[in-house]
Structures are given as structure tokens and as C-alpha cells.
Amino acid sequence: MLDQLAINSNTYSGFSLEDAVKGASQAGFTRIELAAVEHTPHVLPSMSDAELRGVKALLTEYGMMCVGIGAHSNVMRQEGIENLLQAIDLATYFDSPYVITATGDAHGDADVIEEEKVLLQSLEPVVKKCEQMEKTLVLETHGNNFATGVSLKKLAASLGDRVRINYDTANVIFYGNVEPYEDLEKSVDFVEFIHLKDKLGSPSEWHFPAIGDGQLDFNRIFQTVKQANYKGPISVEIEFTPDGPANVEEVHQSVQKSFDYLARLLK
Numbered sequence: 001m002l003d004q005l006a007i008n009s010n011t012y013s014g015f016s017l018e019d020a021v022k023g024a025s026q027a028g029f030t031r032i033e034l035a036a037v038e039h040t041p042h043v044l045p046s047m048s049d050a051e052l053r054g055v056k057a058l059l060t061e062y063g064m065m066c067v068g069i070g071a072h073s074n075v076m077r078q079e080g081i082e083n084l085l086q087a088i089d090l091a092t093y094f095d096s097p098y099v100i101t102a103t104g105d106a107h108g109d110a111d112v113i114e115e116e117k118v119l120l121q122s123l124e125p126v127v128k129k130c131e132q133m134e135k136t137l138v139l140e141t142h143g144n145n146f147a148t149g150v151s152l153k154k155l156a157a158s159l160g161d162r163v164r165i166n167y168d169t170a171n172v173i174f175y176g177n178v179e180p181y182e183d184l185e186k187s188v189d190f191v192e193f194i195h196l197k198d199k200l201g202s203p204s205e206w207h208f209p210a211i212g213d214g215q216l217d218f219n220r221i222f223q224t225v226k227q228a229n230y231k232g233p234i235s236v237e238i239e240f241t242p243d244g245p246a247n248v249e250e251v252h253q254s255v256q257k258s259f260d261y262l263a264r265l266l267k
Contacts, residue, residue, distance in 0.1 A: 001222065001234065002266045006031035006067045008195060008237040010040045011255060015248045017042040018058060023252040025062040027259040032059070033068040033235040034094065036087055043069070043094075045086035052093060059094075067233040068098035068193060072140070075103050075122055084126045084137070091135050098193055098233070099135055100166050102142035120158055130162040138166035138193040147176030149187025156190050165190045168237075169221060170197035170208055177203045181220055188228040196221075196262075197237045208239040210254040212261035219265065236262070 007029045012020035017034075020042065024032060034043045034055075043055050059066060071087035073080035080101075087099045103119065123137075130137050137159075139152050146152045149167055156163045165187060169180045176183075184191070198214030200207040211218070225234075238254050245251045 001226070001230075002263060004031075004230075004232070004234045005029060005196075005259070005262060006033050006233045006235040007255060008033045008035065008070065008235045009042045010035040010037070010070060011236070011238045012042075012248070012251055013040040013239075014244060015251065017055065019248050019251075021058055021062050021064055023248070023255055025064060027252070027256040028263065029236075029255075029259060030063060031065045031067045031233065033070050033100065033233065034066055034090075034096075036069050036071045036090060040070075043090060045083070045090060056094065066094040066096045068096055068100050068138075068235065069094070070100045072142075073101050075101065075126075076119065081122060081126060085129055088126070088129050088133055088135050092133050097134075097136055098138055098166075099130070100138050100140060100193060102140045103146050116155070116158075119155070123159060123163075127159055127162055131160075135162070136192060137163050139163065140166040140195065141168045141171045141176065143175055148172050148178055149180075149183045149191065151176075153187040153190045164192035166193040166195060167191045168195035168197055169216060170199040170214075171195070173199050173203050174206070180216070181224070184221065184224050188224055188230065191225075191228075191230065192232045194225070194230075194232065194234045195237045196234050197239070206239070206242050208237070210238055210261070211236060211258035212265075213257070218262075222265065 007024035009020040036043050069087050069091045073083040091099050152165045172180050198211050200214045
């Protein structure tokens with residue numbers, strides 16, 4: 001499964017995409033999920049053709065393949081739907097099969113989705129465009145409404161074959177207050193993308209260290225996905241603490257530590 005590993009460029013939030021690509025490549029990664037969000041604007045629909053060509057050239061220079069566009073959007077708002085529609089264009093440009101989103105805001109999600117049918121209607125144009133462009137929308141275990149794989153499985157099943165789950169191994173703890181093990185077992189048949197993230201501290205504590213430095217049992221997680229014959233990306237994400245990393249070198253070190261740990265685990 002080592003060849004399924006990717007780096008989520010959101011790991012380098014606050015730093016440049018060049019920092020992310022260079023650091024991840026030096027660590028051993030050959031795949032990347034490009035963050036396309038306001039807090040990590042590594043690639044955006046508003047970029048000019050020249051800027052997008054520059055991003056593509058950067059990936060080519062370091063032999064990095066784009067496996068997903070991380071375009072977290074509040075899908076209950078029209079601007080969120082418009083952002084996802086444009087993110088599908090980005091996925092097409094970078095020849096990536098996946099667009100990743102949650103159902104609410106990336107940070108501080110407070111909306112309560114009382115009528116699921118309203119959510120389904122809101123996503124109709126996104127699903128339709130995914131079908132037209134042959135992309136898959138993966139909904140992340142995240143936020144106030146769909147924090148677990150079990151809850152997202154039902155939603156994804158209602159939306160058709162072009163919608164699946166992006167399973168974040170630490171978000172289910174932070175947002176859903178459940179461990180990822182049984183929840184993943186019950187939903188893995190709908191999982192097509194994974195955010196591999198570690199966790200320290202209490203469930204509500206924002207502390208997501210390098211992979212292997214936290215409390216998650218990744219042997220158990222990988223046993224589940226192997227048994228399910230999972231073939232999708234495994235995108236490593238490190239979000240540190242609310243204070244963030246001291247500098248880009250700390251990020252590089254955490255990325256290297258994560259890759260080395262996973263290389264030993266998956267050999």
C-alpha cells in the first residue's frame with residue numbers, strides 16, 4: 001500500500017506549494033492532494049492560466065502526481081456549491097479523479113442540517129457534473145453533521161455512484177467522539193479516499209502530530225482497509241496544534257517522520 005500514499009498539501013498550511021512539493025518529494029512521496037481552500041490556497045479556480053501552468057510544471061519537476069483537489073466547501077450555501085463546481089474543473093486540469101469536501105465549513109462548522117433532502121438537492125448539480133467529467137466527489141468525516149463513516153455511508157448511498165467517503169482517521173475522534181476502528185469497518189465499503197491523520201490528547205483537543213507520534217493504532221486501520229481491498233489514495237495530513245509548526249523545517253521533519261514510519265509499517 002506504500003504506493004497509495006500521498007501528502008495532503010494542507011499539511012503545509014501557511015507555507016508555499018513549492019515548500020510542500022519539495023519537502024514531500026524529499027521525504028519519499030510521489031503523490032499529492034492539492035489544497036484549494038482559503039486557509040491553504042495552493043491551487044484555486046481563480047488562478048490564471050499561467051499560474052495553473054506553473055503549478056503543473058512544479059509537480060512535473062518533482063515527479064509528483066495530483067490525486068485529489070481538497071476543496072472544502074459549505075454545501076448548504078450557494079457559494080460552496082459554486083466552489084465545488086469549479087473544483088471539478090481543477091480536477092480535470094490536473095487529471096485527478098477526486099474532489100474532496102466536507103458538508104460544512106472547514107473550520108468552526110456550526111450549521112445544523114435538519115433536512116437531509118435539502119442537502120441532497122443542493123448537491124445535485126455537483127453530482128451531475130462529476131458524472132459528466134468522470135470525477136468522484138468524496139465527502140469527508142468532518143464537522144457538525146457527518147462526523148463518522150457510518151453517517152456518511154447513508155448519505156453517499158443516496159447520492160449515487162459518483163459520491164463516496166473520504167475517511168479522516170482523526171476527525172472521527174475530534175468531531176464525532178468515536179474511535180475509527182469499528183466505524184471504519186462498518187463504512188469501508190463506501191470509502192474511496194483516506195485522510196491518514198494521527199491524534200493526541202482528549203477527543204476535543206486540536207493535536208494532530210506526525211503519523212506514528214499519536215495514539216492511533218494504524219496496524220488495525222490498515223488491516224481493515226487491506227481486508228476490504230482498498231485501492232484509493234491514502235493522503236497523509238498533519239495539522240499540529242493551534243499554535244502551528246514553528247517553521248517550515250518542522251513541517252519537513254514531521255513529513256519525513258511520517259513517511260519513514262509508514263514505510264516500515266507497510267513494507
